[in-house]
Each structure stands twice: as structure tokens, then as C-alpha cells.
Amino acid sequence: MIKQIQSSAVQKELSIRSETVQRIYNFYINNLFYVNRRYQRKLVWTIEEKRAFIDSILKGFPVPIILLAQTEKNKISVFEIIDGMQRLNAVTAFIEGEFDIEDKYFDLETMVESKSLLDQEKLTQKTPILNRHYCEIIGSYVLPLSVYSFDDNEKVDEIFRRINSNGKHLSRQELRSAGSTSKFADLVRKIANEIRTDTSASDILLLNNMKQISITNKQLEYGINVDDIFWVKNRILTKEMLRESKDEEIIADVLAYMLLQDIPLSNSTRLDDYYGFREDNEHQKEIESSLTIKQPELIQKQFIKVYDQIRQILVVSQKNFRELICDRNLTSMVRQFQVIFLSFYDLLIKKNQEISNYDKLISELNSITKEMTITTGKTWAFQNKQRNINKIKGIIQDCFKQKDTIDPAIDSWLTEFETLLTQSTTEQSLYDFKQGFTELNEGKQFNQDNFDKIIKTLTAMANHSPNATGYVCVGIADNDKTAKKIYDLYNVDFVEYKNFKITGITHEAERLQGNLDNFYRWIIQLIKLQPINQTTKDTIGREIKVINYKNKSVIIFSLKGGKEPTSYNDKFYQRIGSNVNEIKVSEYVELFRRFSKE
Incomplete structure (x- = not known):
């Protein structure tokens, strides 16, 4: 009787449905698919494997069911992918022209959603174009979905483990880590992510952002070359x-x-x-x-x-x-x-x-x-x-x-700095990069406005949510033009990591204060003059790091969200994308409610 009741309860939470590829792509571009990296395997399908999946769709072959967990984020119903991440990525990536099939690319004018992005210049049509008839077959193909409504993370973990426990498609190690919530499993995963450089700031990640840390066997414009x-x-x-x-x-x-x-x-x-x-x-x-x-x-x-x-x-x-x-x-x-x-x-x-x-x-x-x-x-x-x-x-x-001093933890920021750079690609609102503190002109004067913006940006990041940590790294050029300007003015070249051009700030430190040590102490004094409360000043000053990355000195500012919002000059700000926006007075209630939940 108990088993019957439990079975009935599960059936109420589970629904079988079908959605066309076009509908799936609509979900994707509206940010409705999430990945929980705590139990999901790496995004590692090769281009050849993705092509094979699209070929199955073109030929009308049946494909495995995609298992989703329906939940709520920011008061919006979304789907957490339990099984099928590689398949969903293959479909959306092909539509967006990330790979071809038989040397031809998806016709973006086939579907309303992709045509709209093409018209907005958010997507670019690659050529030669696959015959419209075949593109329509792909867009109308019906993918089978099993949707599970849940309010208990442990249930999702158990489902993931069970559907994979007897499978042959996961390696032994992937089976071990599937749904495991132990401290040991979590630590192995975090270290592995750091070394592979497919790390992310959060365990819950939009499927749209997964490609930035996908592991590929070909050199693409994004992702990690294996x-x-x-x-x-x-x-x-x-x-x-x-x-x-x-x-x-x-x-x-x-x-x-x-x-x-x-x-x-x-x-x-x-x-x-x-x-x-x-x-x-x-x-x-x-x-x-x-x-x-x-x-x-x-x-x-x-x-x-x-x-x-x-x-x-x-x-x-x-x-x-x-x-x-x-x-x-x-x-x-x-x-x-x-x-x-x-x-x-x-x-x-x-x-x-x-x-x-x-x-x-x-x-x-x-x-x-x-x-x-x-x-x-x-x-x-x-x-x-x-x-x-x-x-x-x-x-x-x-x-x-x-060693003269006892330091059982860490001396080098080589890997941690690279991890920070990688995480910024999936959590842009919590990371910012500045080339330096001076004007890029012959005067080379200290730019007070830019320094003020750094501190204001930190307070905006701290307002993201309780315990969220924001970072501003100074000594990284935002593009080739800026890097060349620094070279022309200071004869300083850059070192590159995943398209980040790291120029360092030693040249500015020597110009403004004679050396790096004096410059660091000067920065601490400048923080004390900022229009923020004393606790925030102390926290920013205490957490500043001057790191050496391949002979380039970079300053890292950070600020962690506390038990209440952080103000700058008696106003509250938040960071949306790369923009720092003032929070309206009418939005204060929601802001403080966000922190009171902690």
C-alpha cells in the first residue's frame, strides 16, 4: 500500500511531453534551461558527435528522452537539465552556426526566433546554407521530454544517480560523482574544474553559458581546446x-x-x-x-x-x-x-x-x-x-x-587567477577588468573618476546577493587597441590567457609612486577617502591582493556581500551585465528583502 501511495505521488510530479526543436530553441534563448554542475558531467561532445545527433534528427530517427526538473528561479518557471545536456547543446549550437553538417549551415531564416536574432545582428548567417527543406525538418522535429516538478534537491540527485547507475554511457568515475553530495566528491570536482579551467563561479549555470567552458577537440571562438x-x-x-x-x-x-x-x-x-x-x-x-x-x-x-x-x-x-x-x-x-x-x-x-x-x-x-x-x-x-x-x-x-615563515596554505596565484578569469565568462556581473589607473595619453595622469568607479562597482557587486563576492582586476586591457596604446606609451607588452590581455600595473606604479610597494600603500589611503562606511573601507583594504602573473603585477579588489546592502555616497547601486545602475528608491524594499532572507 505504501509503495502504491509513493508511486502515485511520483506520477503526479512527473509528466511526459513533446516539444519541437523550434520550441526548445525558444526556451533556450529565453534562458529557461539551467545546468547543475554538482551532478552534471562535462560538456564534452565532439563536433563529430554533435553532427551525428543532428543527422539522426534529419533522418527522423528516434532519440533518447530528455529528462528535466521543473523549478522556479526569480519567480519564473525554468528547467534544470537532469539528463540530455549534450543533446540540447548540439541542437542549439547547430542552429546558431557553431558547426556544419556536410559542410552546410542552418538557415537562420527558417525559424522566427533565429531570424529575429539574425535581424538584430546577434547571430551571423554562415555559408553555404543548408537547404530550407532540411532546416524545416530539423525545426519541426519533436523531442521527447520527461519533466519532473520538484522542491527537493535530494530527489533530483537520487533521480540522476538512478538513471545513470546502470548506464554504459558514463565512465566509472562519472558514475561515482553522479549525484554525490559528500565533501570529498565536491572537493574533487572543484579542483578538477580549476585544473581543466572549466570552472564557474556558481554550480547553477545557464545552458547558454556552458559553451564558454565546454571542452572541444577543435579550436573554436569559445570554449576550451582539449x-x-x-x-x-x-x-x-x-x-x-x-x-x-x-x-x-x-x-x-x-x-x-x-x-x-x-x-x-x-x-x-x-x-x-x-x-x-x-x-x-x-x-x-x-x-x-x-x-x-x-x-x-x-x-x-x-x-x-x-x-x-x-x-x-x-x-x-x-x-x-x-x-x-x-x-x-x-x-x-x-x-x-x-x-x-x-x-x-x-x-x-x-x-x-x-x-x-x-x-x-x-x-x-x-x-x-x-x-x-x-x-x-x-x-x-x-x-x-x-x-x-x-x-x-x-x-x-x-x-x-x-621556509622562514609558516604558510601551510598557498603562495602562488597562478591557477587561482586563471580560475577567476575563467569564471568571469559565465558570471559577468560579478567581475570587471580595468587596464590601469592612469589616462592613456601623453599626460599619463592618475584618473580619479576611474578609481571612484572601481569602488562604486564593488559596492554594486556586493548588492548582487548576500555572500556574493565581486572582483575588479586592474592591469588587464579590454581589447587589442588598449593593449597597443599601453605598449606605445609605456613600451609594455602583454601576456595572454584565453583572450585576456594582461599588461600589469608596474609601469603605472613606478610612474605615480616610484615603486609597487609605495603604490600599494597609496591605494590604501585613497580607499579611506571614498564615500563608503568604515567597515566597507576596511574590508576592501584588507582584501586587496597584488599578484604576480607571469611577471605582470595585477591588483585585485574584492568585496563580499554582507548581511545588508552596501551604499556608495548614500546611494545604492547594482551591476547588470557590465553596467552599474543606481537602484531606485521604489526598489529599496525588494533590495532589503533580498538580504533579509539570508
Whole structure:
């Protein structure tokens, strides 16, 4: 009887419906599709896979049902994608001309929605154009949808896990992380995102923005080229291994070493336990307990610190990881990478040391795999793991020295800065970039208005929502023209990361205050003169970071939303897109209500 009642309740929450591709595209452009990155796999379909899906539609073949969870955001009914993200992306991407089929592109005049965007010049028609008849077939094709109305996130997690638990299309690691809400699973995912550079500021993301952090096998105008991802670029993993989330398995194994008292063995069953495949197993309890004590944020910073040092060594050596350490042709570099990483971890974090001689260290690491005696097979015994780590530490120990200060967290902003830049592509309202503080003319005078706008922008970002953090990075040119102007005036070139042109502010600091240290202290004094309350002044001043990114000094201002809105000159502002707008008095009630909910 209970099962009948439960089944009946589920049926009321579940509806089966069909929508044409044109209707689906209408939902898409009206921002009705959301992705929860906590349980969704990466957006990794290749162009070939997308073409194959469009070809199925053209031929009228049946396609798998798309599973959506209907919920509400900002008082609007929207859909969270539980299963079918790759298919929805393939359809919308083809309509918008992101790829062709048999060398022909979708005719944007076929559908009202795409024609409207074409007329507004928001889309560009690519040629040659696919025959209108075939485009109409695509637009009228009916996609099957299963829509689940929910008010409980745990139900959605359980549905996602169940629909994938017996599937063959997900890798073992993807099955582990599907719907897992443990601290360990969340930490692995966050670190993996940082290293792959497909990170986002929020777990809930519009499908429209997912393409900015999609992983592609071709160089497109957006997204992440798989050949540039650390694991593939350094020939630690193949592209296919990355698609199967083998990078997350490496991270999970390394984290287990960092978190557990005894050195763990490595195999698939043990990873299953960490993710809770078997309920109430001792390995999951131990690793979750350790994370609670050591704090996920600190462990993440320690991991990225070690990762940054390895990256720095590769930059100096001008070799990829395999070229540096390998003296023979190995089919896998997974265990070799872990040995190097954990050797560095023991020295940098456990012993609180720092690298003292990069050239000698690179020399010692050159072809160091000949010193390793790593076993093969599905299980990597803890004895063999420890023996290799100890041996490598003994070889490279003389290249490190004891640090004068205790800093168990982080020294470098190399990866964190790149993460911040990447996140800005999907959460534009919380990020802003300025080339500098001076006028770009022969006078090179300090621009007080621009400085005021930086502080005002921070207060507007803080009004986004409680606990939302806004960032303004100074030292990044917004386009090629600005970068060239800086070069003409200061003879300063830029370094590039994902179309961001990083010029730094050292040239301005030296002109205005003699050096970077004096300039930093001067900026702190300028903040104290701003028309904001004392708490906000103290917070902005305390959180300012001057980071060095590839020999370019960048200043990062940040401000986190508090328990109530933040004013600037007795007025309240909010950031919509790249604009800072004053909030009308009539909107104050809604503004304060937003913060009172926290």
C-alpha cells in the first residue's frame, strides 16, 4: 500500500511531453534551461558527435528522452537539465552556426526566433546554407521530454544517480560523482574544474553559458581546446581518458593521501568507497571526518600550491611533464605524476619548505622515471607508492630549503587567477577588468573618476546577493587597441590567457609612486577617502591582493556581500551585465528583502 501511495505521488510530479526543436530553441534563448554542475558531467561532445545527433534528427530517427526538473528561479518557471545536456547543446549550437553538417549551415531564416536574432545582428548567417527543406525538418522535429516538478534537491540527485547507475554511457568515475553530495566528491570536482579551467563561479549555470567552458577537440571562438588542458598538454592523460574523467581519479587518489593518516592503496573499489558506493563504509567515514577537521578550502589551496609549483617548473624547463621526467615510452603517466606530486607535497606542505634551486631541480627531474619502480595492475599497493615517493624525495631534497615563515596554505596565484578569469565568462556581473589607473595619453595622469568607479562597482557587486563576492582586476586591457596604446606609451607588452590581455600595473606604479610597494600603500589611503562606511573601507583594504602573473603585477579588489546592502555616497547601486545602475528608491524594499532572507 505504501509503495502504491509513493508511486502515485511520483506520477503526479512527473509528466511526459513533446516539444519541437523550434520550441526548445525558444526556451533556450529565453534562458529557461539551467545546468547543475554538482551532478552534471562535462560538456564534452565532439563536433563529430554533435553532427551525428543532428543527422539522426534529419533522418527522423528516434532519440533518447530528455529528462528535466521543473523549478522556479526569480519567480519564473525554468528547467534544470537532469539528463540530455549534450543533446540540447548540439541542437542549439547547430542552429546558431557553431558547426556544419556536410559542410552546410542552418538557415537562420527558417525559424522566427533565429531570424529575429539574425535581424538584430546577434547571430551571423554562415555559408553555404543548408537547404530550407532540411532546416524545416530539423525545426519541426519533436523531442521527447520527461519533466519532473520538484522542491527537493535530494530527489533530483537520487533521480540522476538512478538513471545513470546502470548506464554504459558514463565512465566509472562519472558514475561515482553522479549525484554525490559528500565533501570529498565536491572537493574533487572543484579542483578538477580549476585544473581543466572549466570552472564557474556558481554550480547553477545557464545552458547558454556552458559553451564558454565546454571542452572541444577543435579550436573554436569559445570554449576550451582539449589539447591545452594540463593533463593532455603534458601527456599525462589521453584525450579519451580525460573524457572519461580519469583526471578526477588522479585527484581523488592524491587527496586520499593528503587526508588519511595511513597511506592508502589505489584501486577502483577504494575510490567507490570514498564516494559512498557502499553505504556506511569505514573509508568514506574516515575521509569525510578528516575533511571536516582539516577544512576543504585549506586542502584545496594546498593542492593548488603544489600544482602551481609543478607548472612553474615546466615553464622554466620549457618541456611538458612527460618530456621532463620520462626516459622511455610509457603508456600511462598516472602513477608517475602522483609520485612527483606527492613528493612535492611532502616537502612543500608537510615540511614547510620551498624550492631553492630551480635549475638543479629540473636537472634532477630530467628522466627521473628510471629511478622509479612502479608496479602495474589494477591495484597500486601502498608499500610501492610510499617506496617511490621516498626515493624521489631523497633525490630532489637538496633543491629545497626550509621556509622562514609558516604558510601551510598557498603562495602562488597562478591557477587561482586563471580560475577567476575563467569564471568571469559565465558570471559577468560579478567581475570587471580595468587596464590601469592612469589616462592613456601623453599626460599619463592618475584618473580619479576611474578609481571612484572601481569602488562604486564593488559596492554594486556586493548588492548582487548576500555572500556574493565581486572582483575588479586592474592591469588587464579590454581589447587589442588598449593593449597597443599601453605598449606605445609605456613600451609594455602583454601576456595572454584565453583572450585576456594582461599588461600589469608596474609601469603605472613606478610612474605615480616610484615603486609597487609605495603604490600599494597609496591605494590604501585613497580607499579611506571614498564615500563608503568604515567597515566597507576596511574590508576592501584588507582584501586587496597584488599578484604576480607571469611577471605582470595585477591588483585585485574584492568585496563580499554582507548581511545588508552596501551604499556608495548614500546611494545604492547594482551591476547588470557590465553596467552599474543606481537602484531606485521604489526598489529599496525588494533590495532589503533580498538580504533579509539570508
